[in-house]
Amino acid sequence: DIQMTQSPSAMSASVGDGVTITCRASQGINKYLAWFQQKPGKVPKRLIYGASSLQSGVPSRFSGSGSGTEFTLTISSLQPEDFATYFCLQHNSYPPTFGPGTRLDIK
Amino acid sequence: EVELVESGGGVVRPGGSLTLSCEASGFTFGVVGMSWVRQVPGKGLEWVAGINLNGETTSFGDSVKGRFTISRDNAKNSLYLEMNSLRAEDTAFYHCARGFGDPDYWGQGTLVIVSS
Numbered sequence: 001d002i003q004m005t006q007s008p009s010a011m012s013a014s015v016g017d018g019v020t021i022t023c024r025a026s027q028g029i030n031k032y033l034a035w036f037q038q039k040p041g042k043v044p045k046r047l048i049y050g051a052s053s054l055q056s057g058v059p060s061r062f063s064g065s066g067s068g069t070e071f072t073l074t075i076s077s078l079q080p081e082d083f084a085t086y087f088c089l090q091h092n093s094y095p096p097t098f099g100p101g102t103r104l105d106i107k
Numbered sequence: 108e109v110e111l112v113e114s115g116g117g118v119v120r121p122g123g124s125l126t127l128s129c130e131a132s133g134f135t136f137g138v139v140g141m142s143w144v145r146q147v148p149g150k151g152l153e154w155v156a157g158i159n160l161n162g163e164t165t166s167f168g169d170s171v172k173g174r175f176t177i178s179r180d181n182a183k184n185s186l187y188l189e190m191n192s193l194r195a196e197d198t199a200f201y202h203c204a205r206g207f208g209d210p211d212y213w214g215q216g217t218l219v220i221v222s223s
Contacts, residue, residue, distance in 0.1 A: 001169060032208075032209070034209050036152075043202065043213045043214070043215055043216065044152065044213055046210070046211045046212075049209060049211070055211065087151070087152055089152075089154075089209065091208030091209045094157075094166045094208065095154050095166060095167070095168040095169065096154040096157075096208045096209070097154065098151060098152040098153070098154070100151050101151055101152075
């Protein structure tokens with residue numbers, strides 16, 4: 001199975017900051033990568049698919065990039081509602097596998 | 108609006124069986140693949156199983172292969188997960204999700220507890 005890693009595992013930032021989360025795959029996955037946001041007690045919400053396509057209804061401050069084995073999720077100007085845990089998911093090879101998550105807290 | 112509602116969770120003894128159901132609405136069920144994803148509360152996510160639009164192709168995560176079966180009834184807009192030989196490590200919330208390998212919408216989940 002393809003192993004997904006994320007860095008950092010946790011981070012703190014302030015409202016208005018820009019942040020970047022990195023996801024790495026143990027082998028090339030083309031652009032078959034999605035990013036999810038999960039808030040406590042809530043279901044994961046897909047933000048990005050195809051590595052860089054923004055899910056309908058998701059604010060444009062979220063963006064994704066990358067291909068192959070390294071990917072990034074960038075939030076350009078953090079809003080209070082963005083503090084959550086973020087997961088990446090590869091679906092190039094089966095079974096699909098998730099990254100372990102990055103917890104984003106308010107500083 | 109896409110809605111996915113799971114049912115069938117509960118407490119079961121190790122070695123036991125359970126079948127989960129998911130009722131879909133708000134989209135054309137029969138033209139999309141579906142999947143099950145599980146999450147231990149406070150922990151990470153694990154893709155469990157997926158099925159294509161007509162049920163002819165299925166795929167399973169390594170930890171459940173040979174024990175779980177996924178199926179669907181397009182006439183009833185329903186997805187199922189039959190779980191056999193359950194283990195303590197299968198304890199989790201099980202979410203029904205739209206999409207085979209890249210789920211975009213998820214249900215709230217149903218809790219399965221495997222315990223003696």
